[in-house]
Amino acid sequence: MRAIDWTDGTTERPGHIRLLDQSLLPQSETVLEIDTVDDLIDAIKRLAVRGAPALGVAGALGVALAVQNLDPAEVDKAIDKLRVARPTAVNLALGVDLARAARPDGAAAVLAAALKVRDDDIAASSAMAKHGAALLGEILSDSAASSARLMTICNTGGLAAVERGTALGVVQEMHLTGRLKQAIALETRPLLQGSRLTAWELLQMGAPFDLIVDSAAASILAAGGADAVLVGADRIAANGDTANKIGTFALALAADYAGVPFIVVAPESTVDTQTASGAEIDIEDRGSTEVAEIRGMRLAPEGIAAANPAFDVTPAKLITAIVTDKRVIRPDRGDRPDQPL
Numbered sequence: 001m002r003a004i005d006w007t008d009g010t011t012e013r014p015g016h017i018r019l020l021d022q023s024l025l026p027q028s029e030t031v032l033e034i035d036t037v038d039d040l041i042d043a044i045k046r047l048a049v050r051g052a053p054a055l056g057v058a059g060a061l062g063v064a065l066a067v068q069n070l071d072p073a074e075v076d077k078a079i080d081k082l083r084v085a086r087p088t089a090v091n092l093a094l095g096v097d098l099a100r101a102a103r104p105d106g107a108a109a110v111l112a113a114a115l116k117v118r119d120d121d122i123a124a125s126s127a128m129a130k131h132g133a134a135l136l137g138e139i140l141s142d143s144a145a146s147s148a149r150l151m152t153i154c155n156t157g158g159l160a161a162v163e164r165g166t167a168l169g170v171v172q173e174m175h176l177t178g179r180l181k182q183a184i185a186l187e188t189r190p191l192l193q194g195s196r197l198t199a200w201e202l203l204q205m206g207a208p209f210d211l212i213v214d215s216a217a218a219s220i221l222a223a224g225g226a227d228a229v230l231v232g233a234d235r236i237a238a239n240g241d242t243a244n245k246i247g248t249f250a251l252a253l254a255a256d257y258a259g260v261p262f263i264v265v266a267p268e269s270t271v272d273t274q275t276a277s278g279a280e281i282d283i284e285d286r287g288s289t290e291v292a293e294i295r296g297m298r299l300a301p302e303g304i305a306a307a308n309p310a311f312d313v314t315p316a317k318l319i320t321a322i323v324t325d326k327r328v329i330r331p332d333r334g335d336r337p338d339q340p341l
């Protein structure tokens with residue numbers, strides 16, 4: 001099943017969104033049938049649906065839901081609330097804007113625009129998988145390129161998109177073409193997208209992998225335990241600075257120290273040339289509970305303070321390459337995403 005999709009209406013029920021509730025994976029594969037924008041916003045805020053490309057599709061389909069089900073006077077307020085449900089991933093606002101632009105042409109045109117966002121993401125995931133695997137063939141030694149050990153953080157597979165995903169889509173491509181020796185997946189505290197979601201997807205692929213705690217990554221890299229680091233992105237600024245899951249910046253520093261290529265994999269829809277640099281990216285803070293608890297089980301003492309930025313920014317100078325569905329940008333050679341395609 002896709003992470004998120006649209007189900008056409010029947011005589012019993014109007015068209016609506018179906019999504020796999022990722023907050024319950026891997027213990028439970030629960031499908032949510034979403035009929036209202038408020039329920040979609042709740043699903044986004046609690047990461048039942050998550051990942052920049054998937055959020056773009058959610059935003060676009062949410063506009064179709066609003067136009068289909070709400071009084072015209074209520075649509076803009078609902079769409080505006082959806083657009084800011086999570087601030088860091090540029091894709092959410094972009095998906096909303098792409099579907100909203102079709103409003104003058106009616107509900108069918110809005111749905112068609114939203115389904116195009118979905119279909120374009122599916123195509124982009126396949127293109128990124130191929131471009132990323134080709135780049136590894138170019139920059140790694142022959143032995144590493146044919147038997148690669150690839151480290152990754154958070155979850156960037158089909159669950160973070162619609163199908164295949166971004167960085168984990170490259171890992172899948174390397175596996176499918178017999179060139180993956182091992183994936184190394186960081187658990188990714190505090191919400192454990194790595195141990196819950198990436199491990200689940202790698203198992204389904206049948207790919208060889210190790211799950212590691214986040215704090216083991218630097219010493220594994222320094223000891224020569226990985227041939228490349230592949231990460232996703234939530235927003236790529238005009239100069240190449242990249243916002244991604246918290247811990248990505250530390251991983252980039254460790255990769256730089258270890259002399260290991262650090263590769264960002266993201267669709268062009270995640271490139272935001274309106275944001276000049278990483279300093280302007282709004283980093284979502286998700287509050288102290290996620291740090292102090294795991295699925296409602298209190299770990300830290302009551303009454304403590306906790307900082308919980310959900311993302312950090314990796315400066316372009318630490319990024320070897322940015323692989324998109326359309327191109328490979330090489331910040332290590334002075335390339336910038338705001339240069340024309």
Ligand SMILES: CSC[C@H]1O[C@H](OP(=O)(O)O)[C@H](O)[C@@H]1O
Binds near residue numbers: 154157193245
């Ligand atoms: C290809 S997904 C991009 C990005 O989204 C994830 O964040 P979250 O799980 O909070 O939605 C993570 O930063 C991924 O790298």
